[in-house]
Amino acid sequence: xxxxxxxxxxxxxxxxxxxxxxxxxxxxxxxxxxxxxxxxxxxxxxxxxxxxxxxxxxxxxxxxxxxxxxxxxxxxxxxxxxxxxxxxxxxxxxxxxxxxxxxxxxxxxxxxxxxxxxxxxxxxxxxxxxxxxxxxxxxxxxxxxxxxxxxxxxxxxxxxxxxxxxxxxxxxxxxxxxxxxxxxxxxxxxxxxxxxxxxxxxxxxxxxxxxxxxxxxxxxxxxxxxxxxxxxxxxxxxxxxxxxxxxxxxxxxxxxxxxxxxxxxxxxxxxxxx
Amino acid sequence: xxxxxxxxxxxxxxxxxxxxxxxxxxxxxxxxxxxxxxxxxxxxxxxxxxxxxxxxxxxxxxxxxxxxxxxxxxxxxxxxxxxxxxxxxxxxxxxxxxxxxxxxxxxxxxxxxxxxxxxxxxxxxxxxxxxxxxxxxxxxxxxxxxxxxxxxxxxxxxxxxxxxxxxxxxxxxxxxxxxxxxxxxxxxxxxxxxxxxxxxxxxxxxxxxxxxxxxxxxxxxxxxxxxxxxxxxxxxxxxxxxxxxxxxxxxxxxxxxxxxxxxxxxxxxxxxxxxxxxxxxxxxxxxxxxxxxxxxxxxxxxxxxxxxxxxxxxxxxxxxxxxxxxxxxxxxxxxxxxxxxxxxxxxxxxxxxxxxxxxxxxxxxxxxxxxxxxxxxxxxxxxxxxxxxxxxxxxxxxxxxxxxxxx
Numbered sequence: 140x141x142x143x144x145x146x147x148x149x150x151x152x153x154x155x156x157x158x159x160x161x162x163x164x165x166x167x168x169x170x171x172x173x174x175x176x177x178x179x180x181x182x183x184x185x186x187x188x189x190x191x192x193x194x195x196x197x198x199x200x201x202x203x204x205x206x207x208x209x210x211x212x213x214x215x216x217x218x219x220x221x222x223x224x225x226x227x228x229x230x231x232x233x234x235x236x237x238x239x240x241x242x243x244x245x246x247x248x249x250x251x252x253x254x255x256x257x258x259x260x261x262x263x264x265x266x267x268x269x270x271x272x273x274x275x276x277x278x279x280x281x282x283x284x285x286x287x288x289x290x291x292x293x294x295x296x297x298x299x300x301x302x303x304x305x306x307x308x309x310x311x312x313x314x315x316x317x318x319x320x321x322x323x324x325x326x327x328x329x330x331x332x333x334x335x336x337x338x339x340x341x342x343x344x345x346x347x348x349x350x351x352x353x354x355x356x357x358x359x360x361x362x363x364x365x366x367x368x369x370x371x372x373x374x375x376x377x378x379x380x381x382x383x384x385x386x387x388x389x390x391x392x393x394x395x396x397x398x399x400x401x402x403x404x405x406x407x408x409x410x411x412x413x
Numbered sequence: 414x415x416x417x418x419x420x421x422x423x424x425x426x427x428x429x430x431x432x433x434x435x436x437x438x439x440x441x442x443x444x445x446x447x448x449x450x451x452x453x454x455x456x457x458x459x460x461x462x463x464x465x466x467x468x469x470x471x472x473x474x475x476x477x478x479x480x481x482x483x484x485x486x487x488x489x490x491x492x493x494x495x496x497x498x499x500x501x502x503x504x505x506x507x508x509x510x511x512x513x514x515x516x517x518x519x520x521x522x523x524x525x526x527x528x529x530x531x532x533x534x535x536x537x538x539x540x541x542x543x544x545x546x547x548x549x550x551x552x553x554x555x556x557x558x559x560x561x562x563x564x565x566x567x568x569x570x571x572x573x574x575x576x577x578x579x580x581x582x583x584x585x586x587x588x589x590x591x592x593x594x595x596x597x598x599x600x601x602x603x604x605x606x607x608x609x610x611x612x613x614x615x616x617x618x619x620x621x622x623x624x625x626x627x628x629x630x631x632x633x634x635x636x637x638x639x640x641x642x643x644x645x646x647x648x649x650x651x652x653x654x655x656x657x658x659x660x661x662x663x664x665x666x667x668x669x670x671x672x673x674x675x676x677x678x679x680x681x682x683x684x685x686x687x688x689x690x691x692x693x694x695x696x697x698x699x700x701x702x703x704x705x706x707x708x709x710x711x712x713x714x715x716x717x718x719x720x721x722x723x724x725x726x727x728x729x730x731x732x733x734x735x736x737x738x739x740x741x742x743x744x745x746x747x748x749x750x751x752x753x754x755x756x757x758x759x760x761x762x763x764x765x766x767x768x769x770x771x772x773x774x775x776x777x778x779x780x781x782x783x784x785x786x787x788x789x790x791x792x793x794x795x796x797x798x799x800x801x802x803x804x805x806x807x808x809x810x811x812x813x814x815x816x817x818x819x820x
Contacts, residue, residue: 227701228703239701241697242698243695243697243698243701243702244695244698245690245691245694245695245698245699245763246694246695246763247690247693247694247695247763247764248687248690248691248694252687252690252691256687256691256698256699256702256704257688257699257702257703257704258702259684259687261683261684270684271683271684271685271688272679272683272684272685273683273684274678274682274683275682275683275684275687277682278624278625278628278630281628281630281631282628282630285630298631299631300631
C-alpha cells in the first residue's frame with residue numbers, strides 16, 4: 140500500500156496522503172464473517188471505487204465507516220488521527236456522509252426542505268418558544284439549497300420549491316448528494332448511485348461526482364457498473380469474501396483484470412494481497 | 414409561465430414541458446401554496462349553488478350562521494384528525510374523546526360547581542392525556558393506530574357513560590360554556606376583524622415577496638400573489654357581511670379560525686411541522702436524519718386529543734347539553750374523518766392541510782343542511798355523504814398514483 144501512496148493520482152494531483160484510513164476492519168453477523176480484517180483508504184480529491192461481487196463486504200464496510208454498523212474490530216484514522224465511529228452521528232461529526240441507494244428523500248417535501256431535513260435553520264428571536272416551534276427560516280434554506288445545487292452544477296433542476304416526488308431519478312440522486320455535501324462533509328460515500336438510472340441521468344450524476352472530487356472531497360464510490368467505475372474513479376479497491384484483493388490505479392488496469400480480481404481473486408494467498 | 418421567474422439564477426433553467434395534461438395541471442395546482450384549497454372550494458361552491466337554486470332559503474344569512482355553527486364541532490375535531498392523518502395514522506377515538514371531555518366538563522361545572530373556564534381547562538388537559546396515552550401505545554408498543562384508537566373508542570365511550578351517570582345526559586347552563594357558541598360580536602367589531610385580517614394577510618404576503626426579491630429568489634407569480642390577497646379579502650368581507658346581516662360574527666368562528674391558524678402555522682412553518690410531514694412522507698428517511706418518529710407520533714396524538722376535547726366543549730356549548738348520542742353514539746367521528754379527507758388530506762400520510770379540514774367540515778355541514786332543507790330522508794343523507802366521501806378518497810388515491818408514476 141505504501142508504495143502506491145506516493146503516486147499522484149487524478150487530474151488535479153491531490154495530496155498523496157490518505158484522508159480516511161481503515162485498518163483491519165472486522166464485522167461478523169452471527170456465523171457469517173462479513174469483513175475479515177479489511178484495509179481501506181481514500182484521499183481528498185479522488186474517487187475511490189469500491190468493487191466486489193455480491194457478498195464481498197462492500198456495503199458492510201461502507202456502513203461501518205458511516206457508523207450504521209459498529210465494527211467488531213479495526214481502527215479508523217482521519218488525517219492520521221485515530222477516530223472512533225460508533226453511530227451515524229459520530230460519522231457526521233467527523234464529516235463522513237453516506238448517500239444510501241434508496242436516497243431516503245421525502246417525496247412530499249420540496250427540494251430545500253429535503254436538503255435541510257433534521258437541521259432546519261430557524262429565524263432569530265422567538266426565544267420564548269422551544270426550538271421545534273420557532274418559525275423556519277425558509278429563505279435561508281432556499282438560498283443555501285440553491286447555492287449547494289449551483290456548486291454541484293445541476294442544471295436541469297427547475298426550482299428548489301418543487302416537490303421531490305416530481306423529479307427524475309438523476310435529479311433525486313443529485314439532491315441526495317447535495318444534502319450529504321451540504322453538511323460540511325469531507326468524505327462522501329455513494330452506494331450504487333447510478334444503479335436505477337438511464338444513460339443521460341447517469342452522466343448527470345457522474346458530473347456531480349466529478350464536481351465534488353474537484354472541490355477536494357474524498358469520495359467512495361460503490362458500483363457494479365464497470366463502465367461507470369472506469370469513467371469516474373481514480374483508484375479501485377477490490378474486495379472478495381470480506382477481505383482485500385488489491386488496490387488498482389484505474390489508469391493502469393483493465394476491466395478484465397478487475398473482473399477477474401472480483402470473481403477469482405489473485406493467485407494463492409489472495410486475501411490481503413495489497 | 415411566470416415572467417418573474419426570469420430573475421432566477423442561471424443554473425435554474427426552466428424547461429417545463431410545454432403541454433401538460435389535465436391531471437398534471439391538477440397536481441401542480443394542488444401543490445401550490447393555496448392550490449390545495451381549490452378542489453374542495455369548488456365542491457363547496459357547487460353545493461351552495463345547487464341548494465341556493467333548489468332551496469333559496471339556503472343562501473339566507475340566518476342559514477349560513479347556523480351552517481357555520483353546526484360545522485364547528487366537526488371542524489374542530491377534523492383539524493385535530495388532520496394532524497394524525499399527516500403522519501399516516503388514524504384516530505377513531507376522537508369523537509369518544511370529545512364525549513369524555515364534554516361529560517367531564519359538564520360534571521365538573523354542574524355537579525362539582527367548578528368555575529366554567531377551570532372545568533374547560535381540566536377537560537382539555539384530560540383530552541391531551543387521553544391522546545398522548547394512545548400515542549405512547551402506538552409509538553412504543555408498536556400497535557397500529559387503527560387498533561389502538563378503535564379500542565380507545567370503545568373504552569372512552571364506556572368512560573363517557575360512566576361519567577354521565579345513569580341519566581345519560583347533563584344539561585349545560587353555565588354562562589361561560591354557553592357563551593362560547595352564543596356570543597356574537599357587534600357589527601362594527603366584525604368589520605374591524607375583517608379589516609385586521611386583510612391588512613395582516615397583505616402585510617405577510619407582500620413582505621414575503623419583498624424579502625424573496627431582496628434575496629434574489631424565485632418569486633411567486635403576481636397573479637397568485639395579488640389574486641390570493643384579493644380573494645381572501647373578498648372572502649373575509651363577504652363572510653362578515655353575511656354574518657352581520659343576521660346576528661353578527663360569532664365568537665366561535667373567530668376562535669375556530671384562530672386555533673386553525675395557529676395549528677396551520679405549527680404544521681407548516683416550524684421544524685415540528687416539517688418533521689410531521691417528513692415522518693408522514695417517508696418514516697425511514699426521517700429516522701435517518703435523526704427525527705424521533707416515536708415522539709412525533711405521541712405529540713400528534715396529544716394534539717388530536719386536545720382538539721377533540723375542545724370540540725367536545727364546543728359541542729356541549731352548542732347543544733346546551735352533553736348526551737351520549739350527540740358525541741360517541743352519533744355520526745360525529747365519521748363526519749370528522751370525512752371532513753379531513755374531503756378537504757384533501759391524504760389517508761396515506763404526508764399531504765394535507767388543517768385549513769382544508771375546515772372547508773371539508775363546511776362541505777359535510779352544507780350537504781346535511783341543504784338536504785334537511787329539501788326534506789330529504791335520513792337514508793338519502795347517509796347515501797349522499799357516503800358518495801361524497803368516496804369521491805374525495807378516490808381523488809386522493811388517483812393523485813397519489815400519478816405522483817408515483819411521474820418519476
